[in-house]
Amino acid sequence: MKKKFTIRDVAKKAGLSLSTISLVLNNKGYVSDANKQKILSIIKELDYHPQRSARGLASQLSGNIGFILTEDHFSQSEPFYTRIFLGTEFEARKHNYYILLTTVGKNVKETYEIPRFLLEHNVDGVIIAGKIGSSWIEYISNKHIPFLLVDYVAPKVSNITIDNRTGAELVVQHFLRGGHKKIGFIGGDLRHPSIHERFAQYQSVLLAAGITPSEQWYNVDQSNTTSSDGYEAAKKIFNSNDNKPTAIFAANDAMAIGCMQYLKENGFRIPKDIAIAGFDNIEAGLHVEPRLTTVNVHREEMGSLAVRRIVEMVKEKNGVVTKTITPVELVVRDSCGIRMD
């Protein structure tokens, strides 16, 4: 391998000082156009690239952004947060950052260790995805490092969230337009704000339409939102119940799929007997039968927004709190038939 060049080699070759080279590398200060061009061409000629760790040490900026996920989110088979992560990856590159991914326990004490990147000053900002214990939010606040939440909320912390209200409204309105009156809901973990909002809006829209949701139509007792939680919730609603809903809005696609499984096993035809819709637009919704009507969430875009916001925060250092809501849209597929009774 050819010898690795340093900023010194560039300076020598250009007959200029280190600091001038540094200035053009960082596009800072004033350098005469002639010298700038000269330096640039030498840099190109030598294929010189400043070394990350040297820069990091001198500037106290790592060039990295941390991405924190709680373990239970990480291990979920459906890669909802993975897609958000991939979105951050993509955007980070545009800004010359790298993403360092790590997982943590629900709370600071429950975790085997604090993410090393926080201890070793190896990130300039942090993105936290999904629900996380408030102890973590407090811990990171005290680090005085820019951070924000994705698909979660906390007081005085910037975040990127989903327009859950609109999504829920679109689904319920779609059912109503389809002639459904007895519209149910299955959900779990109402402490997750996204789930909570979907449930709340489901109720509001029905009430606004003059329908009071019966307790026999919905179940929000599950502690999680996996497909087996959906299965269990469906069982509770449809097992020996004389006031069954004709449509189910599930808090997410995973639950919708579990619900469908229960219904199919028990002789209900979808969408003839029961219409179903989910939320998130995960890949699996395309493979179930019938294909799942759902609400599309722009996961990559959320990651991308998060990175852009963090980069701003790192640069500006002002503590403005921003709350960004990303739009959703209804994706109508086969699991919702039109009802005409």
Next chain:
Amino acid sequence: MKKKFTIRDVAKKAGLSLSTISLVLNNKGYVSDANKQKILSIIKELDYHPQRSARGLASQLSGNIGFILTEDHFSQSEPFYTRIFLGTEFEARKHNYYILLTTVGKNVKETYEIPRFLLEHNVDGVIIAGKIGSSWIEYISNKHIPFLLVDYVAPKVSNITIDNRTGAELVVQHFLRGGHKKIGFIGGDLRHPSIHERFAQYQSVLLAAGITPSEQWYNVDQSNTTSSDGYEAAKKIFNSNDNKPTAIFAANDAMAIGCMQYLKENGFRIPKDIAIAGFDNIEAGLHVEPRLTTVNVHREEMGSLAVRRIVEMVKEKNGVVTKTITPVELVVRDSCGIRMD
């Protein structure tokens, strides 16, 4: 925030020199037990953690491992390589490394840019996942940085691969045991060694069983291995063909799912008319109807192995080339009925 401590603070407090502290930090050289304990307890007391970039600069080791994926693999909806990536993430933490993920074009020239981490000396080793242009392999070889391939092969380069031969054999034997004789194959991109091996072994096993695969049973003309390629391949085989296979082994689950879709749309019952098996054991195989028989691949484990190997290579600096093959097992589900004719 409390002031950030440096190695100097530790040295001062311990009444020892910087180098002694450094020795215990790195667990190197000889330090008296008494001093070692003393230093360790001071480190703990101050909650001191060495700063990554300073270490990096001094030791010329970044503490990062690069993970390279070609764009087409990255954007595949099914997160096959994502799972490998997550495996590396998990293992990397155990070794105090971080993974820097990036994507590149198929070949060096086609790519908008060389991964920054290679230019800025920001990784100590590199993992490449999936098929990639040989220009990349050459380029990285010339960097004299430890690297290896996952699910791909190249001469004189260490790698981690799947036991495709055994997997293919398990599937074909399963069909044979089920009474099938006319066993087909659908695949694409035979230049990918994994696909090629599956196809080759499919043929060998049939021949060994005294069956010569008819050209009407298989199709390997697709240029890729997505579900729509599977759909197209199925169309070619089952559309106007008087010698149809009764079982299909698809090169991967995505193709199998596409194939199933074609068959169902055209009135074939699975597994009654046609049995199907895939390869990879992706999540979606659980959601199709009937659920897909497949070959399980330990993706996270492959990532984990890759990291362990890279860490060794970074430490030992010897150029031993290792070829690791990870095992597979048959996962029997509903898409393969037993045939009794």
Next chain:
DNA sequence: GTGAAAGCGCTAACAA
């Protein structure tokens, strides 16, 4: 076993 000193490659005052 331990300390002194040099330096990794860069940035950022401050002078000039």
Next chain:
DNA sequence: TTGTTAGCGCTTTCAC
């Protein structure tokens, strides 16, 4: 505009 000079916080010879 440009150069000089200190470091950034750590590792690593090389003496002692």
